[in-house]
């Protein structure tokens with residue numbers, strides 16, 4: 001392994017990245033920027049064609065970064081796994097979704113590992129970055145690779161290093177987000193640490209692959225449980241007639257022992273709604289029930305239906321029903337300033353409203369078309385006239401480009417699930433805010449009789 005360590009230190013190693021999505025492409029670019037030669041491998045021919053035309057499909061990766069890396073021969077993209085024959089390191093960044101029965105689907109990891117095994121050679125470092133259940137690296141990847149006859153820690157190294165990228169985050173990126181590494185042996189951990197420390201500012205070794213896998217699941221379970229807790233708090237505030245955001249913001253002034261989380265229309269993305277199920281699934285197989293995970297999933301899963309009730313409540317003010325009402329959704333990506341709609345709660349909210357007979361449109365500056373069941377919707381403009389044409393507008397994702405004052409000014413009725421209308425008190429009578437309580441809303445309804453937004457007549 002000494003030869004590999006020297007190559008890593010001198011940055012003349014060749015690094016392969018398997019899976020060039022939200023995680024793999026930024027990682028590949030960061031490794032290339034450190035001077036390594038990088039081979040990007042993906043099954044998706046469209047992505048490879050895009051990259052070879054020096055185009056980007058990930059908002060956080062500028063086209064110039066790709067163009068420069070290709071021109072300087074620091075990056076090449078291919079669908080051909082034979083390129084692994086010349087790779088000194090291999091980072092696996094493939095998806096880890098849930099199956100239809102909501103069990104872990106690790107088929108992508110297994111198929112990538114089979115390809116790696118075909119080209120495995122002495123002096124290689126293999127790192128799994130995909131989020132998965134504790135034990136995957138040790139129990140599945142290691143035996144498959146050792147079936148080649150080569151030995152881990154002696155002939156080649158295997159480690160797990162969870163990806164922590166936060167798409168759309170302007171402050172933290174691959175380089176400045178500390179990276180956890182855990183190897184099968186101490187040599188594996190040290191080799192992985194050496195590799196990542198070439199292009200990541202801070203690398204934290206842990207004692208095993210299982211510990212590194214568990215770190216990632218703690219981080220994402222922590223978020224899921226806290227969001228579930230605060231979503232339940234929003235429902236409690238609804239009952240009590242207290243504004244949940246005022247409560248959270250006041251609690252957040254405590255300088256220790258409190259971290260603010262905010263309610264919303266539900267969980268989305270490829271991580272928080274999925275990863276805790278990987279942990280719960282593994283524990284279930286060991287006869288242990290992960291109760292917090294189950295409860296958080298239940299509460300977070302209720303939120304789209306809570307939003308549809310808010311819409312019904314709002315329309316009710318005007319003696320209208322969801323059926324036949326023109327409803328515009330603002331923001332369908334799972335979080336602000338990204339285009340990723342995977343698991344987005346907007347899809348559930350829209351499906352529920354459609355089932356109830358709403359006439360739906362949406363706007364999202366990052367998502368030009370959206371598949372909803374059998375229909376394909378196109379993002380509409382959000383001119384004041386277009387907004388005013390609708391009976392109700394719902395803010396589901398608070399993209400930075402939205403001018404919420406202008407939106408609320410034009411809307412007849414606005415359901416706000418992100419506290420985007422904070423500070424727009426003068427329009428409170430046409431706003432229904434998640435967690436602001438029926439008592440708060442009823443007061444607004446009462447006042448609303450005296451200050452009706454223009455143009456909403458009953459059906």
Ligand SMILES: NC(=O)c1ccc[n+]([C@@H]2O[C@H](COP(=O)([O-])OP(=O)(O)OC[C@H]3O[C@@H](n4cnc5c(N)ncnc54)[C@H](O)[C@@H]3O)[C@@H](O)[C@H]2O)c1
Nearest residue numbers: 019020021022023042043044093094095096112130131163
């Ligand atoms: N998206 C995030 O914010 C994020 C953050 C941290 C961790 N993760 C984890 O990282 C992993 C990857 O997530 P992502 O969001 O980048 O997924 P993605 O779907 O954006 O990208 C995965 C890529 O892998 C390719 N692929 C699938 N199977 C392949 C195979 N056998 N060989 C080669 N390529 C293959 C797909 O075509 C796709 O381009 C997941 O485990 C996810 O949980 C994601």
